[in-house]
Amino acid sequence: MNQHSGTRVLRYTAFSTDPEGGNPAGVVLDASGLDDAAMLAVAAELGYSESAFLTGRTEPAGERPGGDPTGGEGPSAARGYTIRYFSPRAEVPFCGHATVATALALAERDGPGDLVFSTPAGTVPVTVTREGGELRATLTSVEPxxxxxxxxxxxxxxxxxxxxxxxxxxxxxxxxxxxxxxxxxxxxxxxxxxxxxxxxxxxxxxxxxxxxxxxxxxxxxxxxxxxxxxxxxxxxxxxxxxxxxxxxxxxxxxxxxxxxxxxxxxxxxxxxxxxxxxxxxxxxxxxxxxxxxxxxxxxxxxx
Structure with a gap:
């Protein structure tokens, strides 16, 4: 954990169970009090290719577990968040490894399950499961x-x-x-x-x-x-x-x-x-x- 002007910054690596493998990302689970300049400063200080910032909660409708659309029918058990991504130089519309890192951080805090991230590129459902003691995150992309x-x-x-x-x-x-x-x-x-x-x-x-x-x-x-x-x-x-x-x-x-x-x-x-x-x-x-x-x-x- 890093502290940047009172902000709690977690560090995760994605796509590897070895901290020395995969791609590291900074994760801020509560960035509601940070403006663009502050988020960029955190990303630049960490120096990772991207860092992710959860800026608020949302009410995700129309998603069922696994990221499959329901057409808006029925309740959703997914937890929804607004997320933004910054490289050391600028904001980017979407980042897969930082999405995975953030989903894993949320799963460790709140338990595995279904998430829906509202990104600048669109809605990205993520499911986190536990397999053999390890957490695994699966994101579903926007329309390619x-x-x-x-x-x-x-x-x-x-x-x-x-x-x-x-x-x-x-x-x-x-x-x-x-x-x-x-x-x-x-x-x-x-x-x-x-x-x-x-x-x-x-x-x-x-x-x-x-x-x-x-x-x-x-x-x-x-x-x-x-x-x-x-x-x-x-x-x-x-x-x-x-x-x-x-x-x-x-x-x-x-x-x-x-x-x-x-x-x-x-x-x-x-x-x-x-x-x-x-x-x-x-x-x-x-x-x-x-x-x-x-x-x-x-x-x-x-x-």
Whole structure:
């Protein structure tokens, strides 16, 4: 726990049960008294890729356990909160790992169950369960979208990464994918290409600001349902994000939109290995539901 001007700040890592793995996030369970500048200051002081702030309670209607819509019929047992996310530099519309971290913190305080977060990107249901003594959170994304990237923008992205176009996997073509935040998906042809990440920070940051991108989702397909991923995050003032739930959701939408996986699928994403912070993200696609589910474990980081 950290104290910032009287504010109780918790620290959790998401997508790993090891405090040294996954992606750390700051969590403020009562940020009702903080203004934008104060929340940004907390995020900047922590230095994590994002921190999450619960700014109030809501009355979530139309959700039943598991994040399935009920059409507004019947009562809901879900607990509702308004949540905001800040990187060390700015507010972001959605952050998957900080959502998971916050859900786990609430579950440790109040018990597992169903939550509904009102985010700047839309409504995000989360279910927390206890499995074998460990808490596991599953978020359901907002409606996703996948679009093409202009050839000139792709050329600039590859130049900033210093990736030759020939090092891309033609089976997974570049696209911009959205499931709460925008991410450019680029697939490496080899694991070695993915491991060799040494990019031009300022150049990539400028392109990402122009295209309104949160991260780049760099991927390598190890098998039909297993991927290794990395996420440069210069717009957040961070070289690389260790585990990226929002990008995982967007990537699931990308795979489905391009018919690269079945309509119903469970995918495993390994991230953070090249940073020494390994984590595992599970992505679930359901036939007939455009939304994407991302789940993972997490743990408290002691100050």
């Amino acid at each position: 979208d996948v679009t093409d990237i202009a050839p000139d923008d792709l050329t600039e992205a590859l130049a900033a990464l210093d990736w030759p176009a020939g090092d891309l996997d033609p089976a997974l073509p570049p696209r911009i994918a959205y499931a709460g935040a925008r991410h450019l998906v680029l697939a490496a042809a080899t694991r070695e290409r993915l491991a060799g990440l040494d990019y031009d920070f300022a150049r990539l940051e400028a392109l990402m600001h122009r295209l309104d991108l949160t991260t780049l989702q760099l991927v390598w397909r190890a098998s039909p349902a297993v991927f290794h991923v990395r996420d440069p995050f210069p717009v957040g003032g961070v070289v690389e994000d260790p585990a990226t739930g929002a990008a995982a959701a967007a990537f699931g939408a990308y795979l489905r939109a391009l018919d690269l996986v079945p309509d119903t699928a469970v995918l495993t994403l390994h991230q953070g290995e090249d940073m020494g912070r390994p984590g595992t993200l599970t992505v679930e696609l359901r036939a007939g539901d455009a939304r994407v589910r991302v789940s993972g474990t997490g743990t408290r980081i002691e100050a």
